[in-house]
Amino acid sequence: MRLVITGGLGFIGSNLVRHFLKEHPTYEIINLDAETYAGHQENLEDVASNPNYKFVKGHIEDTVLVNEIVSGKKFGKIDGIINLAAESHVDRSIMDPQVFVKSNVLGTQVLLEAAFKHGLKEGTKLGVDAEFSIRYLQVSTDEVYGSLGATGYFTEETPLAPNSPYSSSKAGGDLLCRAYFHTFGMPVMTTRCSNNYGPYQHPEKLIPLFINNLMNDKQVPVYGDGANIRDWLHVKDHCIAIDTVFHKGQPGEVYNVGGNNEYTNMEITKILLKATGKGEEMIRYVEDRLGHDRRYAIDSSKMKKELDWAPSYTFEQGIAETIEWYKNNQEWLKQVMDKVEDTVPVTPVAAPQAATAK
Numbered sequence: 291m292r293l294v295i296t297g298g299l300g301f302i303g304s305n306l307v308r309h310f311l312k313e314h315p316t317y318e319i320i321n322l323d324a325e326t327y328a329g330h331q332e333n334l335e336d337v338a339s340n341p342n343y344k345f346v347k348g349h350i351e352d353t354v355l356v357n358e359i360v361s362g363k364k365f366g367k368i369d370g371i372i373n374l375a376a377e378s379h380v381d382r383s384i385m386d387p388q389v390f391v392k393s394n395v396l397g398t399q400v401l402l403e404a405a406f407k408h409g410l411k412e413g414t415k416l417g418v419d420a421e422f423s424i425r426y427l428q429v430s431t432d433e434v435y436g437s438l439g440a441t442g443y444f445t446e447e448t449p450l451a452p453n454s455p456y457s458s459s460k461a462g463g464d465l466l467c468r469a470y471f472h473t474f475g476m477p478v479m480t481t482r483c484s485n486n487y488g489p490y491q492h493p494e495k496l497i498p499l500f501i502n503n504l505m506n507d508k509q510v511p512v513y514g515d516g517a518n519i520r521d522w523l524h525v526k527d528h529c530i531a532i533d534t535v536f537h538k539g540q541p542g543e544v545y546n547v548g549g550n551n552e553y554t555n556m557e558i559t560k561i562l563l564k565a566t567g568k569g570e571e572m573i574r575y576v577e578d579r580l581g582h583d584r585r586y587a588i589d590s591s592k593m594k595k596e597l598d599w600a601p602s603y604t605f606e607q608g609i610a611e612t613i614e615w616y617k618n619n620q621e622w623l624k625q626v627m628d629k630v631e632d633t634v635p636v637t638p639v640a641a642p643q644a645a646t647a648k
């Protein structure tokens with residue numbers, strides 16, 4: 291099998307490329323990544339010389355490049371596409387929404403169209419009877435469902451109600467995936483996952499930002515009252531879920547992926563303060579993010595029932611390992627932060643250093 295994984299230099303993408311190379315040693319993995327501020331070659335240094343790993347620098351909305359790869363001209367026949375490439379930070383989407391539409395909506399459409407054009411088997415009719423040689427998996431987010439009150443969970447039937455430019459651009463991508471399945475019969479699956487944590491997460495996001503700040507005796511900025519709730523899943527469990535859906539998921543289906551670990555941002559902050567031996571004087575409350583969703587919680591029973599997937603990490607185990615990883619990889623944190631300083635747009639709306647979960 292030869293797969294294109296997009297966004298493979300980012301947080302989840304790099305963990306996923308590593309996962310596939312280890313768990314499927316006969317697969318060839320092509321990582322298409324634009325190397326934005328969020329993409330780092332350092333994230334995959336350990337596999338860069340693996341003969342089954344190929345890197346292509348480029349944007350998923352670059353039709354010429356994407357067609358060169360997906361047609362098979364560049365590396366040979368492609369069997370699947372897993373799309374993780376995206377602008378992923380809500381605060382940045384508030385400051386500059388357009389790039390989110392380019393990457394998350396237009397980029398998704400370019401990938402789908404290439405999979406359609408080069409994957410349709412000759413002689414088959416479009417629609418329900420169509421046969422395709424390329425499977426497509428869209429990695430999406432629970433944020434497309436909007437915000438929950440104190441009770442209830444997002445299921446796959448929850449109507450889409452995105453509230454930020456980030457989540458609405460991801461919802462746009464999801465709807466295009468739905469359309470390519472319903473219109474052409476393409477084997478497109480979508481996963482919608484809750485907040486990930488683990489190694490190689492960009493330090494603009496809550497957990498690595500706070501660990502980094504606390505290790506450097508800097509205060510941590512908590513949005514609003516700190517009572518926003520997120521569900522947390524270890525990135526390695528997410529990678530297993532993506533692998534499972536890619537191989538066993540039903541075309542046209544959406545799968546919710548969650549960790550059953552709901553915490554307020556303040557609870558997470560206190561866990562990190564304790565783990566780094568710091569006190570509450572390190573908390574700095576900052577003005578709340580515009581349009582800040584209150585609560586996300588995922589019902590992932592479909593993943594369990596239909597595909598036999600469940601998270602393997604407890605939050606206690608996962609967060610302890612994660613804190614250790616950042617403590618042991620301070621050089622990585624420094625390299626990644628150096629790249630950000632050149633790219634962060636400065637606006638008074640929501641300073642990126644006041645980052646929250648995602």
Ligand SMILES: NC(=O)c1ccc[n+]([C@@H]2O[C@H](COP(=O)([O-])OP(=O)(O)OC[C@H]3O[C@@H](n4cnc5c(N)ncnc54)[C@H](O)[C@@H]3O)[C@@H](O)[C@H]2O)c1
Nearest residue numbers: 297299300301302324325326328329349350375376393486
């Ligand atoms: N991080 C989470 O908690 C989370 C949860 C659910 C879903 N997701 C989704 O998973 C995916 C990966 O998230 P992440 O946290 O790893 O993001 P990330 O920001 O760490 O990485 C994104 C990667 O995509 C690349 N990229 C961005 N725009 C591109 C473009 N137009 N063309 C090619 N490459 C491009 C970047 O260079 C980077 O390597 C995203 O689609 C995101 O919406 C993330």
